[in-house]
Amino acid sequence: MDDVLLTVINPNTTESMTATIGKAAAAVASPGTTVRAVTPAMGPASIESHYDEALSVPGMLAEIAAGERAGSDGYVIACFGDPGLDAARELARGPVVGIAEAAMRTASYLGRGFSVVTTLGRTIGRAQDLAEHYGAARACRGIRACEIPVLELETDPAARDRITEECRRAVAEDGSDAVVLGCAGMADLCAHISAAVGVPVVDGVAAAVRTVESLVALGLRTGDRGEFATPPAKAYTGMLSEFQIR
Amino acid sequence: MDDVLLTVINPNTTESMTATIGKAAAAVASPGTTVRAVTPAMGPASIESHYDEALSVPGMLAEIAAGERAGSDGYVIACFGDPGLDAARELARGPVVGIAEAAMRTASYLGRGFSVVTTLGRTIGRAQDLAEHYGAARACRGIRACEIPVLELETDPAARDRITEECRRAVAEDGSDAVVLGCAGMADLCAHISAAVGVPVVDGVAAAVRTVESLVALGLRTGDRGEFATPPAKAYTGMLSEFQIR
Amino acid sequence: MDDVLLTVINPNTTESMTATIGKAAAAVASPGTTVRAVTPAMGPASIESHYDEALSVPGMLAEIAAGERAGSDGYVIACFGDPGLDAARELARGPVVGIAEAAMRTASYLGRGFSVVTTLGRTIGRAQDLAEHYGAARACRGIRACEIPVLELETDPAARDRITEECRRAVAEDGSDAVVLGCAGMADLCAHISAAVGVPVVDGVAAAVRTVESLVALGLRTGDRGEFATPPAKAYTGMLSEFQIR
Amino acid sequence: MDDVLLTVINPNTTESMTATIGKAAAAVASPGTTVRAVTPAMGPASIESHYDEALSVPGMLAEIAAGERAGSDGYVIACFGDPGLDAARELARGPVVGIAEAAMRTASYLGRGFSVVTTLGRTIGRAQDLAEHYGAARACRGIRACEIPVLELETDPAARDRITEECRRAVAEDGSDAVVLGCAGMADLCAHISAAVGVPVVDGVAAAVRTVESLVALGLRTGDRGEFATPPAKAYTGMLSEFQIR
Amino acid sequence: MDDVLLTVINPNTTESMTATIGKAAAAVASPGTTVRAVTPAMGPASIESHYDEALSVPGMLAEIAAGERAGSDGYVIACFGDPGLDAARELARGPVVGIAEAAMRTASYLGRGFSVVTTLGRTIGRAQDLAEHYGAARACRGIRACEIPVLELETDPAARDRITEECRRAVAEDGSDAVVLGCAGMADLCAHISAAVGVPVVDGVAAAVRTVESLVALGLRTGDRGEFATPPAKAYTGMLSEFQIR
Amino acid sequence: MDDVLLTVINPNTTESMTATIGKAAAAVASPGTTVRAVTPAMGPASIESHYDEALSVPGMLAEIAAGERAGSDGYVIACFGDPGLDAARELARGPVVGIAEAAMRTASYLGRGFSVVTTLGRTIGRAQDLAEHYGAARACRGIRACEIPVLELETDPAARDRITEECRRAVAEDGSDAVVLGCAGMADLCAHISAAVGVPVVDGVAAAVRTVESLVALGLRTGDRGEFATPPAKAYTGMLSEFQIR
Known part of the structure; x- marks a missing residue:
């Protein structure tokens, strides 16, 4: 190659x-x-x-x-x-x-449904549009916001725990088989959350x-x-x- | 007021x-x-x-x-x-x-279905996305291109006839109750086409x-x-x- | 004109x-x-x-x-x-x-989603049918009943407050950008509720x-x-x- | 019983x-x-x-x-x-x-898709609404009109042949496994058409x-x-x- | 006959x-x-x-x-x-x-929506697939599991009460007009549950x-x-x- | 790795x-x-x-x-x-x-729509089910059969040309951006057809x-x-x- x-x-x-x-x-x-x-x-x-x-x-x-x-x-x-x-x-x-496209399509290989955990609630609508556009509206069982601004992902020491906690709730309440991280700035949290929550976690990057x-x-x-x-x-x-x- | x-x-x-x-x-x-x-x-x-x-x-x-x-x-x-x-x-x-939003929603008051007649075929995909996004996917029975570049709408003397002809085909073949003109540059053709084709024609502007x-x-x-x-x-x-x- | x-x-x-x-x-x-x-x-x-x-x-x-x-x-x-x-x-x-058609289409211009607040719970099914029929099923995030009979809208002194309260809940729980009033008999409540709840309120009449x-x-x-x-x-x-x- | x-x-x-x-x-x-x-x-x-x-x-x-x-x-x-x-x-x-409800649901047991053959073209829209409402929009592969007024079903000697012919086209062009007769006045044609066309034909009555x-x-x-x-x-x-x- | x-x-x-x-x-x-x-x-x-x-x-x-x-x-x-x-x-x-097909289609004649009450939560996904496939996704308002293994339906003395209770919740929370029993092993519970809950109950067998x-x-x-x-x-x-x- | x-x-x-x-x-x-x-x-x-x-x-x-x-x-x-x-x-x-899953999801990255070209017409229904199940119903613009039995893919000298021809028609008539080969037995035809037809061709294997x-x-x-x-x-x-x- x-x-x-x-x-x-x-x-x-x-x-x-x-x-x-x-x-x-x-x-x-x-x-x-x-x-x-x-x-x-x-x-x-x-x-x-x-x-x-x-x-x-x-x-x-x-x-x-x-x-x-x-x-x-x-x-x-x-x-x-x-x-x-x-x-x-x-x-x-x-x-x-x-x-978003890659994460949603990849998560679709991992079970029936996934949840997205993202930053601000005001971005949920865009993620819904994309799920619909990519044919993932049925597979996407929930889109949840942590209300952490994007740039505070890097600076807020509590960010990782809040995101992990929201992922845990997503699995319990949405009945999802996997979680998609809804921001490129979360790329480094993937392994930690997967280990903590016990489901596959997809980072879009x-x-x-x-x-x-x-x-x-x-x-x-x-x-x-x-x-x-x-x-x-x-x-x-x-x-x-x-x-x-x- | x-x-x-x-x-x-x-x-x-x-x-x-x-x-x-x-x-x-x-x-x-x-x-x-x-x-x-x-x-x-x-x-x-x-x-x-x-x-x-x-x-x-x-x-x-x-x-x-x-x-x-x-x-x-x-x-x-x-x-x-x-x-x-x-x-x-x-x-x-x-x-x-x-x-597009206004034209599609307005046309929805005029019967069961409408067709869109637009300029270049390569823009049809965008119109499909919008119809889907605005809840008009079922009402929108066809999106048809005349393959006239936008700026030639003003200069091509044959443009009006080609658009009118495509509107006529849309009504006959798609079974539409109305036609939506798919480009702001067609705004001045509305009355002419409606008279020629015999169905309501909606200009989005x-x-x-x-x-x-x-x-x-x-x-x-x-x-x-x-x-x-x-x-x-x-x-x-x-x-x-x-x-x-x- | x-x-x-x-x-x-x-x-x-x-x-x-x-x-x-x-x-x-x-x-x-x-x-x-x-x-x-x-x-x-x-x-x-x-x-x-x-x-x-x-x-x-x-x-x-x-x-x-x-x-x-x-x-x-x-x-x-x-x-x-x-x-x-x-x-x-x-x-x-x-x-x-x-x-209903006009209210739902008008509300669709005001954001991503709206809730309907109506009179009796037994009419919710009809409103769902209409939302589906008008292509507003995705935009319509909730249809909620106050359980006030239509003719009591005019006579029940508590009606306005109950409707306002249900509108407030609709916005909070459904995440709606706007509210649609689901009965012609509510036409005079529009301004009051919009001021009270802080979102646009659409009266169908x-x-x-x-x-x-x-x-x-x-x-x-x-x-x-x-x-x-x-x-x-x-x-x-x-x-x-x-x-x-x- | x-x-x-x-x-x-x-x-x-x-x-x-x-x-x-x-x-x-x-x-x-x-x-x-x-x-x-x-x-x-x-x-x-x-x-x-x-x-x-x-x-x-x-x-x-x-x-x-x-x-x-x-x-x-x-x-x-x-x-x-x-x-x-x-x-x-x-x-x-x-x-x-x-x-219509019974015919569409019954036809759904007979294969993947069915066509409806009905009287006047102007009634097709209503049949589409019903197919959608009953969850048969995907199974219903075509709705076709013979342009025979309802009461002429009883008097027009050519009616039976035209309906049979349209059923034949429905199967060939729509790829349907079965045909639904779209008018109560066709109830007596069922056996004849099924024999002629070679697919199951459902009379709603x-x-x-x-x-x-x-x-x-x-x-x-x-x-x-x-x-x-x-x-x-x-x-x-x-x-x-x-x-x-x- | x-x-x-x-x-x-x-x-x-x-x-x-x-x-x-x-x-x-x-x-x-x-x-x-x-x-x-x-x-x-x-x-x-x-x-x-x-x-x-x-x-x-x-x-x-x-x-x-x-x-x-x-x-x-x-x-x-x-x-x-x-x-x-x-x-x-x-x-x-x-x-x-x-x-499942017969139960869902039969329940569709009894009102706008039904709930399914089934055995194990892990089978809910399959029931969702079938509801979608049969055109009943809109009518099916909820699929609920009692977490009773199939063969314990016959042996667990508490099974009937748990299923009845879940049916009661289904009607109250999903707003369903009818209940579908989601396992052939529940066939003998139909009359009891219908009497207890007060809605029609459909056994698929x-x-x-x-x-x-x-x-x-x-x-x-x-x-x-x-x-x-x-x-x-x-x-x-x-x-x-x-x-x-x- | x-x-x-x-x-x-x-x-x-x-x-x-x-x-x-x-x-x-x-x-x-x-x-x-x-x-x-x-x-x-x-x-x-x-x-x-x-x-x-x-x-x-x-x-x-x-x-x-x-x-x-x-x-x-x-x-x-x-x-x-x-x-x-x-x-x-x-x-x-x-x-x-x-x-099928991999081919449809992969093709979805290559444009708005794809066509599937498969072996026997009787398998089209299954491919439609899968497209629907994987969220690709909108992207999948056509499923076309060559009526070549699976095992004759290896033995029929005309097979390659017939499949290529059907792929060409798919692009022209369905307006697809890509073609998906609908049988594992076509895996070796991918490069040839892509060169001949001028669009990306996806082999699922x-x-x-x-x-x-x-x-x-x-x-x-x-x-x-x-x-x-x-x-x-x-x-x-x-x-x-x-x-x-x-």
Whole structure:
């Protein structure tokens, strides 16, 4: 198998979170894979609203374009809202996988149902949309928030215990076979929670890294005959003129 | 009833299309309504891909922010992909309505089923997503493309006939009671096609203008107790720093 | 814009309830609209069962026929079960809107989900059917009964507080962004409850009046090429012979 | 097993059609069952629109009330639109079954999918609603109209061949394992078509008769603890005052 | 009506349970029906896992083959997981009905919703799959386990009370109009629980017996033109070589 | 990463097909993976009916049990009907993946929709059930049969061209972004068809091998706290007594 260059994009601009994500990605990557964990040059410090998510997309897409220039074989979008996934698929030659998508599909192999445990309650709606979109609405038995802001995952010493406790409740109350961690910033908690709660726990970053590797190994990439062909060339105006495709 | 200031945002940067949209909006607005049709300062000249759509959102959101400063009572997002709608709802005090959403819900009052007739085939997937998201998947009996690029709607002399013909086929083959025009740039074709085909034809711009007016008249705006509360304040970096909410 | 004659039909035979409904309708009608609030000459005093609902339909349809003779431009069916809506659409030239339909679609513009608060628990099933039928099953997060009979809404001094309290619980427990009032007899409670609970509250009568006005303004009426064409002429026998279409 | 009195209600007022239905019912009834086939005293001569259907309900309900006085053990509503079924269930002590409901559920035992072959195209929408309501939307692979008015089923010598031909197409094009006849007036065609087309053909009248018999034999009737309890007593006004429940 | 030979297969190997099932079947069978209650020669003593269910199928299918040789007119598969139903339908000339299928469809005639009360919690997932598959996902409002192993239904003196209590809770908490007993071993509890709880209670064995009788009386059997035609002949190897179809 | 022992079970008893499957599996397996391709000691020569499928399960489960004794880390069930998957998950300590499941989930990463191209038309129903069960009903835009019996895939010189042609039609007529091959016996056609048709083509064997490897690498296996715990111990009778769990 040839070497694989895998770009993992943290769509927010917080470098320390990119480091956490990159470490989680590297920990599960196959021997031949090089992980490039990148941080966009523009956008929000964390993604906790539809507004943050929408505005994370240009920076994320710029990283896809940069990845294409760098010869990246595939991409992970490492935010649980899977921001800009369809647009990224139009732009990239290789496969692009979002961590919510990968986590939900991966969890579906582990039993009948899973629960998602995430950060703020206001992001639950987006996760519901994604579960519906990915065909996981029936398998997804609950989406639960810990009300911990994204960036406090790294600083709040009580965060790990609160998340673990919510995972425990999810299993007991939702009757789930597995838990999905609903934020890229939780990537390092996976093993601890699985051991504590006694069910498989899926981190989307790890799941997405393995999924992209598999797609590359199987020679599979986004179909480009219709909806996901390269976007038509056209004028882009103002601050976003650098995004113009020619 | 007090006067209403209604901002209609064309999310692409083509001024002539904003003019068409603005005219269609003004034609159906109630006497007390002032229509502000605006063009973003940045973004794509037309929206024909997920990539275009994603990159139209920052410019659109900047117009929401400007509208808020100008005291706008409500907003129409005048692109059939309803780009950035959830983010706009977090940002605006008043109601925000997308033209696909308004057109599909309005058509649902006119019978059992409708067909959508749109521009390029590659945008059909997005329209399917929206129909599903708005609960119109059963009512939406077909989405059909004329393969006319958005900006050629204004310049191609054969466009009107091809769209009319596709509407006629939609009614015959899909068994639809009504037709929805799937692009803001078709706003001026509504009466012509309805007369030619003999079924009600819904233009989303007109439908959305009346819908926002009604919501304002009823004192209704986006619920702001949970998912659609004002986004949490945080740092925004780089080219998008002007989007930071404080 | 030309003047609009809008017929609002209270499908039960209680005149005082027609007055409440008529007042709510007039309060939100546009300047050029004349509201005719009418009471059927036959049928049940209130609608609290499938039996009541079925037997309200002939009287309601007689009012549609009378409205057609009077030149009515559109119709509201002002009972939350939307009785006889499809039949009315076959009969009327202009648009016909039910208050459950209008309330649910209007509430869908205000966030991700709404709750319905209604009178008797035995009517919840009908509301579930309608939510499903209108594509609002996902958006409708709960339907809750106060166990107040319809006609006691006008006489029970505790009714307002019990309904308000149930609305408060709906928001807290269902995670809804908005509340829909599930009975035409609650039309006058809207502003009070919205202020008390802090979320948008939708009254179906008001929503339907504005919706019909909009459809009329947009030149839209029920498609009449198939299912909703005028019913075929045929013999009607017995007590219902006056309903015969010739 | 005790003797069973089974009332089969033809909801339209055409006596010759009641005779056809009664004959079909008697042909499949068990030895101990007495079939009462009845015609309402009021209503439309045939049911071919939502309007006809709505106005058939009072006459049908009057027959339920008469059946209760006569000690009927159960009821069949013998029109494929299942008019007034929920209301009838509130009124009757014993089970009530509609022929569309019985036909669709019965056909579901015969393979993966069935097609419905019916009279006029304008009634297809109602059949779709029922398929959805009864949980048969996936199993129902097609609903096809022969464009034969209901009362011409008895008089048009070409009717049988056209219906048979449409059944043949249904099997070939929809990939259905069985066919459901979509009108009570087709009850006598069942054996002929099944022999001609080579698949099981379900007549709703026969299916419903056997279903009601089975429910009676099993001691099962509509649950009456909630939605389907006897309707609350109240005033009924005008021409419908005889329907008042005391 | 001709005499009917009806084979009721208990897919587990516990003879005493076959006796209970056979008694319940005989109690509701019509006068002309002969019930053959049979026990497979191989398989699990009870069915409480996917593993048990899968391994009950060969023995069950051998009984179908034996029934065909004996001239059986139809079959009931008397385990609430409906094991091997599709395969049995390919093999049998006459109709085959599973007790979950019959119970859920029968309960659907009795109101808007039902609850299932079953044995072990680990079997709930299978019942959910079946409800979904049979189009009863909306009608099925809850599936509840008593945590009584199947074979203890016959020996545990407290079983009846626990099941009755769970049925009572199901009605109160799920708002169900009827209860479905989720195990063939509960067939003898039906009347007791219905009297105690005050709602109709459906035993699948009884429901399936009457359903098969009805299908036979109506001349209906599985469509055999496509998916359910006799399986193609081919070599069968090893211990299962006796299952080879020639 | 430690070495992985991966058991790929061909659920039919045709050794040459096991060889094809084993080769396809080995071709995509990661360096550290050892593929054990096994053939059951009992069962059908090919799986082309529900009957075949049901009777392939005991042999398949015996291979799971043998794999557990051999220390297998994970399993692939290499028949597109995913026979016995839930039972296998109860039995195995490590993850178990079916090829239909893996193929459909993998194809979902490649665009909006895929088509399945399979062998006999009578197996389409099973594939529809699986698509529904795995949440892929919306993504799966068509299931098409070539009417080539499974074992003729290896012997019919025209098979490859017919399958390729059907794949081409699937893309053109269904508007799919990718094609899924609906039989393990097609595993060696993947590259050829993808090159010929110009869209990504997913072979389930390859997809499942990579999926199991990923799950093992991520430390994930079936949740065993509820439905998928080890089956309760009990007596197994007759020919299947060797399947008894103690």
